[in-house]
Amino acid sequence: MLIRWTVFFILIGLSSFLFGQDLSSKDPVMESWKYVYPVKEATLFDSLQIAYVEEGQGPVLLFIHGLGSNLQAWYKNLDSLQLTHRCIALDLPGYGKSDDGKHPYSMDFFAETIAAFITQLELKEVTLVGHSMGGQIAIHTVLKNTEEITRLVLxxxxxxxxxxxxxxxxxxxxVTPTVVKATPDAQIIRNFEMxxxxxxxxxxxxxADRMVLKASPAxxxxCEMIPQCVNAMLTESVFDRLSEIQLPALVVFGENDGLxxxxxxxxxxSVREVAEAGVGEIPQAQLAILPSAGHFVQWEQAAELNNLISAFTVK
Incomplete structure:
Protein backbone atom coordinates (compact mmCIF):
# COMPACT_ATOMS: atom_id res chain seq x y z
CA MET A 1 0.00 0.00 0.00
CA LEU A 2 2.89 2.38 0.75
CA ILE A 3 4.17 1.95 -2.79
CA ARG A 4 0.76 2.71 -4.23
CA TRP A 5 0.36 5.89 -2.19
CA THR A 6 3.86 7.05 -3.11
CA VAL A 7 3.13 6.52 -6.79
CA PHE A 8 -0.20 8.30 -6.42
CA PHE A 9 1.57 11.42 -5.21
CA ILE A 10 3.91 11.19 -8.20
CA LEU A 11 0.87 11.11 -10.47
CA ILE A 12 -0.49 14.26 -8.86
CA GLY A 13 2.77 15.93 -9.85
CA LEU A 14 1.88 15.51 -13.53
CA SER A 15 1.76 18.29 -15.19
CA SER A 16 -6.26 17.64 -15.59
CA PHE A 17 -22.10 17.99 -19.65
CA LEU A 18 -22.53 21.37 -20.64
CA PHE A 19 -20.32 24.38 -21.10
CA GLY A 20 -20.94 27.04 -18.47
CA GLN A 21 -23.20 24.74 -16.49
CA ASP A 22 -22.71 26.92 -13.40
CA LEU A 23 -21.69 30.55 -13.23
CA SER A 24 -17.94 30.98 -13.39
CA SER A 25 -16.08 33.10 -10.90
CA LYS A 26 -12.65 34.51 -10.16
CA ASP A 27 -10.78 33.71 -7.01
CA PRO A 28 -9.21 36.71 -5.24
CA VAL A 29 -6.15 34.65 -4.30
CA MET A 30 -5.39 33.87 -7.93
CA GLU A 31 -6.04 37.49 -8.81
CA SER A 32 -3.32 38.51 -6.33
CA TRP A 33 -0.63 36.48 -8.11
CA LYS A 34 1.87 38.76 -9.82
CA TYR A 35 2.38 37.73 -13.42
CA VAL A 36 5.42 39.15 -15.18
CA TYR A 37 3.47 40.30 -18.24
CA PRO A 38 0.26 42.39 -18.32
CA VAL A 39 -2.81 40.15 -18.17
CA LYS A 40 -5.60 40.46 -20.70
CA GLU A 41 -9.01 38.78 -20.75
CA ALA A 42 -11.16 37.15 -23.40
CA THR A 43 -14.82 36.25 -22.84
CA LEU A 44 -15.85 32.90 -24.30
CA PHE A 45 -19.22 31.13 -24.37
CA ASP A 46 -20.84 34.42 -23.23
CA SER A 47 -19.53 34.26 -19.66
CA LEU A 48 -16.23 32.36 -19.35
CA GLN A 49 -13.35 34.77 -18.69
CA ILE A 50 -9.98 33.51 -19.91
CA ALA A 51 -6.81 35.24 -18.72
CA TYR A 52 -3.87 35.46 -21.09
CA VAL A 53 -0.69 37.36 -21.85
CA GLU A 54 0.41 38.50 -25.28
CA GLU A 55 3.83 39.76 -26.27
CA GLY A 56 5.71 40.33 -29.55
CA GLN A 57 4.89 40.36 -33.24
CA GLY A 58 5.22 37.79 -35.98
CA PRO A 59 4.08 34.19 -36.45
CA VAL A 60 1.56 33.24 -33.76
CA LEU A 61 2.54 30.85 -30.97
CA LEU A 62 -0.31 29.85 -28.63
CA PHE A 63 0.96 28.18 -25.45
CA ILE A 64 -1.15 25.70 -23.42
CA HIS A 65 0.10 24.72 -19.96
CA GLY A 66 -0.19 21.35 -18.25
CA LEU A 67 -1.95 19.82 -15.27
CA GLY A 68 -1.68 21.84 -12.07
CA SER A 69 0.20 24.62 -13.84
CA ASN A 70 -0.61 27.98 -15.47
CA LEU A 71 0.72 30.33 -18.12
CA GLN A 72 3.76 31.19 -15.98
CA ALA A 73 5.19 27.83 -17.07
CA TRP A 74 6.13 29.50 -20.37
CA TYR A 75 8.02 32.56 -19.08
CA LYS A 76 11.43 31.41 -20.31
CA ASN A 77 10.00 30.80 -23.75
CA LEU A 78 8.05 34.04 -24.03
CA ASP A 79 11.07 36.06 -22.92
CA SER A 80 13.03 34.96 -25.98
CA LEU A 81 10.46 34.03 -28.61
CA GLN A 82 8.58 37.33 -28.37
CA LEU A 83 11.49 38.88 -30.26
CA THR A 84 10.46 36.98 -33.40
CA HIS A 85 6.90 35.78 -32.71
CA ARG A 86 3.54 36.90 -31.45
CA CYS A 87 3.47 34.87 -28.24
CA ILE A 88 0.16 34.21 -26.46
CA ALA A 89 -0.08 32.10 -23.31
CA LEU A 90 -3.36 31.48 -21.52
CA ASP A 91 -4.63 30.09 -18.25
CA LEU A 92 -7.02 27.22 -18.89
CA PRO A 93 -10.44 27.38 -17.18
CA GLY A 94 -10.02 26.61 -13.49
CA TYR A 95 -6.35 27.56 -13.52
CA GLY A 96 -4.44 30.72 -12.66
CA LYS A 97 -6.36 33.92 -13.27
CA SER A 98 -9.04 32.41 -15.53
CA ASP A 99 -12.54 31.72 -14.24
CA ASP A 100 -13.15 28.66 -12.18
CA GLY A 101 -16.55 27.02 -11.81
CA LYS A 102 -18.20 23.66 -12.32
CA HIS A 103 -17.06 22.98 -15.86
CA PRO A 104 -16.65 19.45 -17.18
CA TYR A 105 -12.81 19.81 -17.31
CA SER A 106 -12.69 17.24 -20.11
CA MET A 107 -10.23 17.22 -22.98
CA ASP A 108 -13.13 18.08 -25.29
CA PHE A 109 -14.11 21.05 -23.11
CA PHE A 110 -10.56 22.37 -23.08
CA ALA A 111 -10.24 21.86 -26.84
CA GLU A 112 -13.49 23.75 -27.42
CA THR A 113 -12.11 26.51 -25.21
CA ILE A 114 -8.91 26.76 -27.25
CA ALA A 115 -10.85 26.80 -30.52
CA ALA A 116 -13.17 29.52 -29.21
CA PHE A 117 -10.18 31.52 -27.99
CA ILE A 118 -8.58 31.37 -31.43
CA THR A 119 -11.82 32.55 -33.00
CA GLN A 120 -12.34 35.32 -30.44
CA LEU A 121 -8.86 36.77 -31.02
CA GLU A 122 -9.15 36.21 -34.79
CA LEU A 123 -5.83 34.38 -34.83
CA LYS A 124 -4.48 33.08 -38.13
CA GLU A 125 -1.81 30.49 -38.99
CA VAL A 126 -1.42 29.45 -35.36
CA THR A 127 1.25 27.15 -33.99
CA LEU A 128 -0.17 25.41 -30.92
CA VAL A 129 2.44 24.70 -28.24
CA GLY A 130 1.25 22.34 -25.51
CA HIS A 131 3.03 20.93 -22.47
CA SER A 132 2.02 17.63 -20.84
CA MET A 133 -1.79 17.74 -20.47
CA GLY A 134 -1.65 20.86 -22.65
CA GLY A 135 -0.10 18.72 -25.37
CA GLN A 136 -3.02 16.31 -25.26
CA ILE A 137 -5.42 19.27 -25.33
CA ALA A 138 -3.56 20.65 -28.36
CA ILE A 139 -3.95 17.30 -30.12
CA HIS A 140 -7.68 17.24 -29.38
CA THR A 141 -7.96 20.79 -30.69
CA VAL A 142 -6.22 19.88 -33.95
CA LEU A 143 -8.44 16.82 -34.34
CA LYS A 144 -11.44 19.13 -34.29
CA ASN A 145 -10.11 20.49 -37.60
CA THR A 146 -9.54 24.06 -36.45
CA GLU A 147 -8.62 25.63 -39.77
CA GLU A 148 -6.42 28.35 -38.30
CA ILE A 149 -3.91 25.90 -36.77
CA THR A 150 -1.04 25.19 -39.13
CA ARG A 151 1.65 23.67 -36.88
CA LEU A 152 1.86 21.73 -33.63
CA VAL A 153 4.57 21.68 -30.95
CA LEU A 154 4.19 19.01 -28.26
CA VAL A 175 -6.80 10.10 -7.66
CA THR A 176 -9.75 11.58 -5.79
CA PRO A 177 -10.50 15.07 -4.41
CA THR A 178 -10.10 13.79 -0.85
CA VAL A 179 -6.64 12.37 -1.48
CA VAL A 180 -5.49 15.40 -3.46
CA LYS A 181 -6.55 17.69 -0.63
CA ALA A 182 -4.76 15.50 1.93
CA THR A 183 -1.39 15.78 0.16
CA PRO A 184 1.04 17.12 2.78
CA ASP A 185 3.24 20.14 2.14
CA ALA A 186 6.44 18.08 1.95
CA GLN A 187 4.95 15.88 -0.77
CA ILE A 188 3.68 18.90 -2.72
CA ILE A 189 7.25 20.20 -2.78
CA ARG A 190 8.53 16.81 -3.86
CA ASN A 191 5.89 16.63 -6.60
CA PHE A 192 7.16 19.86 -8.11
CA GLU A 193 10.77 18.73 -7.83
CA MET A 194 9.94 15.51 -9.70
CA ALA A 208 5.13 29.22 -3.26
CA ASP A 209 2.08 29.88 -5.45
CA ARG A 210 0.72 26.41 -4.73
CA MET A 211 1.08 26.94 -0.99
CA VAL A 212 -0.81 30.21 -1.25
CA LEU A 213 -3.54 28.40 -3.17
CA LYS A 214 -3.65 25.60 -0.60
CA ALA A 215 -4.29 28.11 2.18
CA SER A 216 -7.20 29.70 0.31
CA PRO A 217 -10.89 28.77 -0.02
CA ALA A 218 -10.23 28.12 -3.73
CA CYS A 223 -8.86 19.56 -5.59
CA GLU A 224 -12.18 18.73 -7.24
CA MET A 225 -10.86 19.71 -10.67
CA ILE A 226 -7.55 17.81 -10.73
CA PRO A 227 -9.08 14.29 -10.65
CA GLN A 228 -11.47 15.31 -13.44
CA CYS A 229 -8.50 16.37 -15.58
CA VAL A 230 -6.63 13.14 -14.86
CA ASN A 231 -9.69 11.06 -15.70
CA ALA A 232 -10.21 13.04 -18.90
CA MET A 233 -6.65 12.38 -20.08
CA LEU A 234 -7.20 8.67 -19.54
CA THR A 235 -10.69 8.29 -20.98
CA GLU A 236 -10.28 10.70 -23.90
CA SER A 237 -7.13 9.11 -25.26
CA VAL A 238 -5.58 10.29 -28.51
CA PHE A 239 -2.98 7.69 -29.42
CA ASP A 240 -5.22 5.83 -31.85
CA ARG A 241 -5.98 9.09 -33.67
CA LEU A 242 -2.47 10.50 -33.99
CA SER A 243 -2.34 9.37 -37.62
CA GLU A 244 -5.14 11.85 -38.37
CA ILE A 245 -2.88 14.83 -37.61
CA GLN A 246 -2.17 16.18 -41.07
CA LEU A 247 0.13 19.09 -40.27
CA PRO A 248 3.79 19.47 -39.31
CA ALA A 249 4.51 18.55 -35.70
CA LEU A 250 7.55 19.02 -33.47
CA VAL A 251 7.72 16.72 -30.45
CA VAL A 252 10.20 17.43 -27.65
CA PHE A 253 10.90 15.36 -24.54
CA GLY A 254 13.42 15.70 -21.75
CA GLU A 255 15.80 12.76 -21.61
CA ASN A 256 15.33 12.55 -17.85
CA ASP A 257 11.54 12.88 -17.70
CA GLY A 258 10.50 11.38 -14.37
CA LEU A 259 6.78 11.36 -15.06
CA SER A 270 11.86 4.44 -21.57
CA VAL A 271 11.20 8.05 -22.48
CA ARG A 272 12.50 7.39 -25.97
CA GLU A 273 10.20 4.40 -26.49
CA VAL A 274 7.12 6.43 -25.54
CA ALA A 275 8.24 9.39 -27.63
CA GLU A 276 9.05 7.33 -30.72
CA ALA A 277 5.79 5.38 -30.47
CA GLY A 278 3.78 8.60 -30.65
CA VAL A 279 5.92 10.31 -33.26
CA GLY A 280 5.74 7.21 -35.43
CA GLU A 281 1.97 7.65 -35.68
CA ILE A 282 2.08 11.30 -36.82
CA PRO A 283 2.86 11.53 -40.55
CA GLN A 284 4.76 14.85 -40.48
CA ALA A 285 6.37 14.68 -37.04
CA GLN A 286 9.94 15.22 -35.95
CA LEU A 287 11.38 14.32 -32.55
CA ALA A 288 13.96 15.93 -30.29
CA ILE A 289 15.02 14.50 -26.92
CA LEU A 290 16.97 17.03 -24.88
CA PRO A 291 19.58 16.04 -22.28
CA SER A 292 19.64 17.23 -18.66
CA ALA A 293 15.92 17.93 -18.68
CA GLY A 294 12.97 16.39 -16.90
CA HIS A 295 9.26 16.77 -17.54
CA PHE A 296 9.51 20.58 -17.43
CA VAL A 297 11.82 20.62 -20.43
CA GLN A 298 10.64 24.12 -21.47
CA TRP A 299 12.19 25.49 -18.29
CA GLU A 300 15.36 23.44 -17.93
CA GLN A 301 16.28 23.56 -21.64
CA ALA A 302 14.50 26.78 -22.57
CA ALA A 303 17.18 28.08 -24.93
CA GLU A 304 17.37 24.83 -26.90
CA LEU A 305 13.59 24.49 -27.08
CA ASN A 306 13.28 28.11 -28.21
CA ASN A 307 15.81 27.44 -30.98
CA LEU A 308 13.87 24.35 -32.08
CA ILE A 309 10.58 26.25 -32.15
CA SER A 310 12.13 29.12 -34.11
CA ALA A 311 13.61 26.79 -36.70
CA PHE A 312 10.30 24.94 -36.94
CA THR A 313 8.09 28.01 -37.37
CA VAL A 314 10.10 30.82 -38.97
CA LYS A 315 10.36 30.44 -42.72
Missing part, protein backbone atom coordinates in the same frame (compact mmCIF):
# COMPACT_ATOMS: atom_id res chain seq x y z
CA UNK A 155 6.42 19.32 -25.20
CA UNK A 156 6.48 16.14 -23.09
CA UNK A 157 2.89 15.53 -24.18
CA UNK A 158 0.38 13.38 -22.35
CA UNK A 159 -1.42 10.99 -24.67
CA UNK A 160 1.55 9.13 -26.15
CA UNK A 161 1.67 6.76 -23.20
CA UNK A 162 -1.37 4.45 -23.11
CA UNK A 163 -3.05 2.67 -20.21
CA UNK A 164 -5.20 -0.45 -19.95
CA UNK A 165 -8.76 -0.29 -18.53
CA UNK A 166 -7.43 -1.83 -15.31
CA UNK A 167 -4.76 0.85 -15.02
CA UNK A 168 -7.33 3.55 -15.68
CA UNK A 169 -9.43 2.16 -12.86
CA UNK A 170 -6.40 2.30 -10.61
CA UNK A 171 -6.09 6.02 -11.30
CA UNK A 172 -9.80 6.52 -10.60
CA UNK A 173 -9.45 4.76 -7.26
CA UNK A 174 -6.46 6.69 -5.99
CA UNK A 195 8.92 17.62 -12.70
CA UNK A 196 12.58 18.62 -13.11
CA UNK A 197 15.89 16.90 -13.67
CA UNK A 198 17.35 19.42 -11.21
CA UNK A 199 14.78 21.99 -10.09
CA UNK A 200 16.36 25.47 -10.32
CA UNK A 201 15.78 28.20 -7.77
CA UNK A 202 14.00 30.39 -10.32
CA UNK A 203 11.25 27.77 -10.62
CA UNK A 204 10.46 27.58 -6.90
CA UNK A 205 7.90 30.36 -7.16
CA UNK A 206 5.64 27.59 -8.46
CA UNK A 207 5.78 25.93 -5.04
CA UNK A 219 -8.28 24.98 -2.89
CA UNK A 220 -11.43 22.88 -2.57
CA UNK A 221 -12.42 23.65 -6.18
CA UNK A 222 -8.86 22.96 -7.32
CA UNK A 260 6.50 9.97 -18.58
CA UNK A 261 6.52 7.03 -18.77
CA UNK A 262 4.84 6.14 -15.48
CA UNK A 263 7.55 4.44 -13.42
CA UNK A 264 5.12 2.23 -11.48
CA UNK A 265 2.69 1.11 -14.18
CA UNK A 266 5.26 0.95 -17.01
CA UNK A 267 8.64 0.25 -15.38
CA UNK A 268 10.03 -1.32 -18.54
CA UNK A 269 9.38 1.65 -20.82
Missing amino acids: VAPAGFETFTPEQQQWFATF NFFDMPEDARFMI YDAY IPNKFLHPGL
